[in-house]
């Protein structure tokens with residue numbers, strides 16, 4: 120039975136949370152704190168800006184949703200998969216996103232419009248790489264007899280503990296193998312980035328150890344890059360590497376705690392303690408409108 124932790128308000132480390140914190144403190148504030156603590160912005164404006172999507176996000180969403188649907192279908196029935204039908208399903212997801220969502224590239228005037236056909240092509244190319252991969256061959260062949268134990272996109276937030284500190288690690292797909300190990304697969308639709316993804320994989324291994332009670336050397340974590348044909352990253356980690364990683368998580372958690380007025384309740388310092396990091400990144404940020412409209416006199420304050 121996987122372990123579950125009762126709710127606590129204290130902040131939890133995750134790869135994406137710390138990356139956001141590291142990139143721009145103000146972006147981090149808007150993502151994690153503004154809804155409850157920012158009186159300068161209206162909740163409606165915040166909800167609207169948060170809902171903006173982007174082309175790369177929607178490619179990832181369509182690919183992940185399509186693969187999850189395909190895996191659920193394989194769990195129910197072993198009749199052959201019609202890959203053309205899968206591609207057409209993924210196109211319908213792109214159509215739905217185009218109809219129902221506002222893209223930040225258009226909202227902020229970087230592009231006049233989003234080319235739906237191009238998005239479908241890019242989603243289709245990721246899925247074709249998936250169909251051509253050894254993992255697809257394995258999932259539709261050797262892995263079929265044990266499919267009842269597949270866990271596809273677990274519905275929780277992936278809460279765990281790393282050396283007693285709260286952390287989150289959300290996995291795409293995990294299952295026990297016939298050799299008694301636990302395998303975790305994660306699909307990526309963006310750029311190949313081994314150092315960044317190795318960190319994420321160490322998180323998966325520690326997640327499996329904490330939540331599923333599986334020894335680290337019995338976990339096989341694999342990142343499958345779908346933007347390239349036959350590209351994946353499979354790593355194993357020594358106890359030394361895992362404990363160094365746990366130390367880094369502790370250091371990064373402490374850094375984020377310093378921006379809290381009340382650590383246990385996860386109450387942030389005032390917004391002025393979260394400086395803007397204006398630069399190239401702003402092109403990808405939902406909250407540009409807030410930053411651009413903020414009066415000059417609201418200067419940032421350095422956090423101790």
Ligand code: SF4
Pocket residue numbers: 143144145146395396397398400401404405406407410
């Ligand atoms: S627009 Fe730029 S400075 Fe403002 S929050 Fe976003 S990334 Fe930070």
